Amino acid sequence: DSGVTQTPKHLITATGQRVTLRCSPRSGDLSVYWYQQSLDQGLQFLIQYYNGEERAKGNILERFSAQQFPDLHSELNLSSLELGDSALYFCASSVQSRGNTEAFFGQGTRLTVV
Amino acid sequence: TQLLEQSPQFLSIQEGENLTVYCNSSSVFSSLQWYRQEPGEGPVLLVTVVTGGEVKKLKRLTFQFGDARKDSSLHITAAQPGDTGLYLCAGAKYTGNQFYFGTGTSLTVIP
Numbered sequence: 001d002s003g004v005t006q007t008p009k010h011l012i013t014a015t016g017q018r019v020t021l022r023c024s025p026r027s028g029d030l031s032v033y034w035y036q037q038s039l040d041q042g043l044q045f046l047i048q049y050y051n052g053e054e055r056a057k058g059n060i061l062e063r064f065s066a067q068q069f070p071d072l073h074s075e076l077n078l079s080s081l082e083l084g085d086s087a088l089y090f091c092a093s094s095v096q097s098r099g100n101t102e103a104f105f106g107q108g109t110r111l112t113v114v
Numbered sequence: 115t116q117l118l119e120q121s122p123q124f125l126s127i128q129e130g131e132n133l134t135v136y137c138n139s140s141s142v143f144s145s146l147q148w149y150r151q152e153p154g155e156g157p158v159l160l161v162t163v164v165t166g167g168e169v170k171k172l173k174r175l176t177f178q179f180g181d182a183r184k185d186s187s188l189h190i191t192a193a194q195p196g197d198t199g200l201y202l203c204a205g206a207k208y209t210g211n212q213f214y215f216g217t218g219t220s221l222t223v224i225p
Contacts, residue, residue: 002156002158004156033212033213035215042116042215042217042218043157043202043215043218045212045213045214045215048212056212058212088154090156090157092156092213101145101206102147102159102162103147103159103204103213104159105149105156105157105158105159106156107155107156108154108155108156110154
């Protein structure tokens with residue numbers, strides 16, 4: 001158990017809908033990262049927050065947004081969903097903001113868009 | 115374009131064989147992590163190497179960070195079916211806030 005909790009574990013929704021994925025980082029970790037993993041794309045970095053502030057942005061679509069709350073949990077919002085958004089979405093947390101530290105991953109949310 | 119390229123992409127070996135997975139880049143990293151991921155699960159951190167030339171051993175797994183801090187290798191001795199999974203390297207830079215993940219190596223160990 002990494003200490004990172006993601007909910008829900010599975011999500012099935014229709015095209016055009018909006019969903020929210022939730023992540024609780026390890027106790028004491030200030031930094032949260034979101035990744036998307038699909039079969040043909042590998043692990044793609046989406047966005048990072050540190051202590052409530054956005055710190056780095058990767059290949060995140062405009063239809064996607066995220067935030068980190070004062071209690072440090074984070075939510076990833078996916079809207080106007082398309083079939084191609086079906087993937088595993090992972091959250092990871094680390095103690096520091098800078099990249100020279102270790103990240104611990106949650107179990108992921110499997111999103112299926114039908 | 116991936117910052118970290120792993121090779122081979124797929125590897126299928128018999129139980130008891132040895133193998134090496136490579137993680138290469140033209141960029142310099144402050145540290146490099148290796149993760150193992152099983153289907154439907156999140157990546158699990160195996161090791162972090164931080165010093166150029168560093169070698170770390172974890173039972174039958176040996177990790178090495180290149181002298182120039184641009185590459186790394188993972189060597190597994192006497193592979194077992196339980197070693198089956200996706201192995202990912204990830205590099206962290208001196209500046210910035212991202213972990214850069216490699217392309218992944220899918221290992222299958224056949225009993």
